[in-house]
Amino acid sequence: MSYVINVIAQGDSFPEDSLAKVEEFLAGVQISTKVLNACRAVDYEFFLDISEVEAFRANFKVHSFPKGLDVSFQTNIPAFRRQKKLFVFDMDSTLIYQEVIELIAAYADVEDKVAYITTQAMNGEIDFSESLALRVKLLTGIPAGKLWDELKLKIQITQGAKELCIALKRLGCVMAVCSGGFLPLANHIKETLGLDYAFANQLAVDDATNTLAGHTVGDIVDGNKKAELLKTIAQDHGIDTDLAVAVGDGANDLLMMAKAGYGVAWNAKSKVQDLAPCRLNSKSLLDILYILGYTEAEIRELTV
Template identity: 55%
Template sequence: MGFFITLIAHGDALPQSAVNDTVALISSLKLNLGDIRKLNSKRAVDFEVDLDVKSLDDTQDLEEVVQSIRDALKAVQLQPGLGYDIVFQEDVGRKDRKLFVFDMDSTLIYQEVIELIAAYADVESQVAEITTRAMNGEIDFTESLASRVALLRGIESETLWEELKHKIEITNGASELCKGLKALGIKMAVLSGGFLPLARYVASELGLDYAYANNLQVEFENGKEILSGKTCGEIVDGAKKAELLKRIADENEIPYSKAVAVGDGANDLTMMSVAGFGVAWNAKPKVQQQAPGCLNSKSLKDLFYVLGYSDPEIEKLLG
C-alpha cells in the first residue's frame, strides 16, 4: 500500500535535518522507503513509501495502522516552530484531481471581507472578535454570521462593493495556482461564508468556474439603499460548503475522491472530509489538528508540491 510524504519549507530552504528526521521516522513507522525526489531544489522534498500489508498480523486493522502513521506524522507537523509542513497522502492519483474548492476569506484573499465592511462602518473591533471566535470553532457559524451582519445595518450599499473590490488583496501564489489548475482541466470553485458580490469578483479575477457565498439583504431608507442587517437566501456554512462540493462534483461527473478542498477555518473541515483530500491553509491550530493536510507557507502556489509537481513541471503548466 503506497503513500507519499511531502516536506514543504515555510521559508527559503528545508534544513537537511528535516530530511534526516523524516527518514528516521519512516523507518520507525515500519514503512518501506522508496524514491526520494526534490520537487524544489531547496524547499520541497517528496518521499515515496510503502506499507507492507502482508506483514500485518491478524490483530492489526489496516485502517488503524494507517491512522497511527498519520497521527505520528501529524504530531511532528504540529510542533511549534518546526518551519516546514509534512503532508501525508495515499498514493491514489495526486496528479489526477478533477475539482478544487476554495474558501475565500484568508485563503484566496488575505482579508476577512466582513471585517473590511465593518471597518467601513466603524464597527471593526466588535466584528473581529466574533469572527475570531467563529474561526476557532468556539461558536456556531450561522449564529456568528447573524451577529456580525446585524452590526452592519444602515451601511449604504450602492457603492460599497465597488469600493471594497479595490481593497481586496489576492493571496500570493493564488493566480499562478489557478492558472496551472485550469491548464490541467481542473474545475475550480470558491465556496465562501463571505458575500456573493466579492466572491464573484474573486472568481472572475482567478478564472474560477463557480462562486457561492452569502447575500446581504438590502432595504430602502430615506431614498437610499442600505444593508438591513440580515442575510437573504441560504446560508453558506460548513455543511452547505460540503453540499455545494458534492453538487459541483455531481454536475461534472467527478468522483468526490478526486476533489481537493482548501480553507483556513473550522467551517471548512466538513468539505475537507467529503473531498478526497483537504488542506488547511495557514489555519488556526484546531483546524490544522483535524485537517488531512496543512500548508503554512507564503504562497498558495506551493499546493502544486502537495499534488506532486516539481518546479520544471509547474513552469511548463504556467507556460
C-alpha cells in the same frame, strides 16, 4: 501499497538538518526520495503492508516534526494526487488576504467587534450561522451604493492564487469559491481567477435608504452548505469526490474537506490544522502543487 511523506519548507529553504529529522522518523521503512524543489519540497516514497498503515498513521499524527516544515502523509496513487478534477476554495483569508466583513465593518467603526466574533467562528468556538447573524447586524445602516466597487479596490489576492488557478485550469480542473463572505466579491474573485462557480451569502439592502439592512437573504453558506455544494458540483460534472480538493482556513471549511478526497488547511486556525488532512503554512498557494506531487519544472510549465 505505496505511500508518500510530502515535505514543504514554509520559508525559502529547508531549515538546517530538518530533512534529516524527517528521515529519522522514516528509519523503519525503505524510502525512495524524489526532489520536487531542491530548496523547498521533497517526496519520500515507501511501501507499507495494509496491516501497518494504521499504526504508521497514528505515529505520524502525534510526531513532532521540525518547525518550518509542512509534512503530509498520503496514499501514493496518481488518482489521489496528480489527477485531481475539482478544487473548491474558501475566499476570505484563503484566496484573498482579508476578511471582507471586517473591511465592511470599518465603515461603521465596528471592525474590532466583528473581528472578535469572526475569530470565534473560525476557531469553531461559536456556530458560524449564529456568528454571521451577529456580525451582519453590526453592519446595519452602512451605505450600500458604492460599497462593493470600493471593496474590490481594497481586497488583495493571495500570493500564488492566480498562478495556481492557471495551472489547475490547464490540468482540466473545475474550480469554485464557496465563501461564508458575500456574493458580489465572490463573483469578482471568480472572474479575476477564472473560476467556474461562486457561492456566498447575500446582504439585504433597505431600499428606502439604500443602506445595509442588518441581515442576509437566501441560504446561508456555512460549513454544511459548503460540503453540500462541493458534492453537487462534483455530481454535475461526473467527478468522484475522491478526486476533489477543498482548501480553507476556518472551522467552517472542515466539513467540505471531509467530503472531498483531500483537504488543505491554508495558514489556518490551530484547530483546523489539527483536524484537516493536510496543512500548508507557506507564503504561496501555488505550493499546493507540491502537495500533489508536481516538480518545480512541471509547475513552471503549467504557469507560464
